[in-house]
Amino acid sequence: MQLTVDGVAVHHVAHGTGRPVVVLHGAGVDHREPEACLDAGLAAVGGLRRVYPDVPGHGRTPAPPALRSEDDVVAVLTGFVEAVGGGEPVLLVGHSAGAHDARGVAARRPDLVAGLALVCPLVAGGHPLPAHAPVVRDDALGDDEFRGYFVVQTPAMLDRHRRFVEPGAALADAEANARIGERWEIAGLDDRDAPPYEGPVLVVAGRRDSTVGYAGAVGLLDRYPRATLAVVDGAGHALPHERPDVLAALLADWAERVPAPS
Template identity: 30%
Template sequence: MRTERVADTDVRFRRGGAGSRAVVFVHGFLDDQYVWDGVVGELGGEDIETVQLDLAGLGERTDAEGPFTLDRFVSEVGAVVDALGKPVVLVGQSMAAPIVELVAATRPERTLGLVLMTPEPLAGTHLPAETVEPFRRLGGDPRAQREVRRRLSSGLGEADLDRLTVIGARVRPEVVRALVDCWDTGHRDGERASRYTGPVLVIRGGDDGFVTAEDAERVRRRFVAADVAVVDGAGHWAHIERPTAVAALLDAFLAGTPAAGPAAPRAGRQRWRTAFTDKSADAFAQAFAEEVVLEATVLTRPVEGREQVKQVLAAASGIYESLEFTHDGSDGPRTYLEWKATAFSGMPVQGVTVLTADDDGRIVRAAIHHRPLGAALRFSHELRARLQGRIDPACFYDGDPRPA
């Protein structure tokens, strides 16, 4: 193992092994980077490097100053990913699951996959005050911390409990309160489908009383391509309780994750989804190459150039009342996205979008296929009205907006 530091920060990370891709492990509430040692020691996959780090206020960084927020943690873990300079699989336990998801969403071209271990929801738990307050008071109370861990686990031995209690007891009370606020309040992105569209594995302990089967399923449903695995005989700290079983799940996940991965189409797909979520012309502009071409069922002819295309798609995203990407796939530089939506007071619209990305992950061509015909014609007519004076009206349908 070797330790490195992110330039001009107090963020240090340990690197072990060598490979064309890295597995970055991020610990959860009251824990530190060393809780992953058992899993790391059991990994059998080849061509991987392992990376572990402490979040601010925890582990070897208990003296760090605040603020202790999700945004700060995402920024620091993202900086570690950037420093590695290679594709990564991100693994986050409990409170760290939202952190690694947000890192992946901002670095789709670098992230090969996500593993969410006994995950807190990105939207937050929003526990009743009488339930969350005992967690906020855990700072400076080792006995209470030990009892919480014992209650939420089934496979932690006395030595494990001793070690974890020592780690948690070092965390300042004000940091504990801030961390609880992080995972209880959550992040606004959790109220919608995840911006990360790559492969995801959700792992829960079969005896976890905090993250139930229903909770894990709610997390899974936010992703386009996610599976749930259960570790029997383990609770909330499955990676410590059953490290061999968790390592086997990680090895299987890594075996299905290409060493380099289709970075360009993955990045293009991510930028496309993000732009439709944000519904802004600027967000679409960031997704497109300068000479992008847009073709669509709702257009009578292609629209060309970033400035023109971003106007059309920003207007189109505003027409949808809801939009869900249901399936996707890639073939070389192309990505295929199947979606369903509603518009015009609940009218169902479905379709398939084909995106072609360049080597930098910028979209150079988008082809959007709408159905049924009536919805497509009404959509085109509405775009014509909304883009009057900005886009040539000859690009749109000008007949009856509600054909029989």
């Protein structure tokens, strides 16, 4: 499916019926990664229409030259969320850079976001990163990209990487993402005088995440007065693949905290 926002045709897939929950993937992949990792858990909550867009510059959504910063991407995603919700607030989930974008949408239009879930969020500010330390290590399995992403290095995780990560990576628009990446910080997102987002928030980080770390995620508690924080052992940046049952339980609790539409 496509939904055009500000001249950008946003490709997306959707499952189920009910209140919309929009799920934003991270950098360099497409909607298939969070769809594979999160959809079963969100479906089990019940009453949710799960919507997975390709963020501009990824998958089948282009990033035209007019998009020159992450603020421009957030503007498109905000329009997408508004259209999907029909003007009513939706549940909004993001992984990695998708969590960064989700925070931007909630900051700009909190009226469109009933609840915010941030999984392994990219957070500006130069936070310390733990060393890459696999829980299950196999130097003969996969390639450097796989072994650098997963801390659970098993044949099952390699299969997931090949099925749900690599196909999206092959479609990413490197030129567009490099252009946008030069201005990847979202203006005003962490200004201390900015009003906090007041809805229910879930923040989940991998204890062994050597890509964005967990310190930035912990620091988000100061920004969100209704946040639940979980730093999950035995998982890295690929936490949605490595600890799906834990993530599903946390998402279910978060979804229950989001108030029903009035």
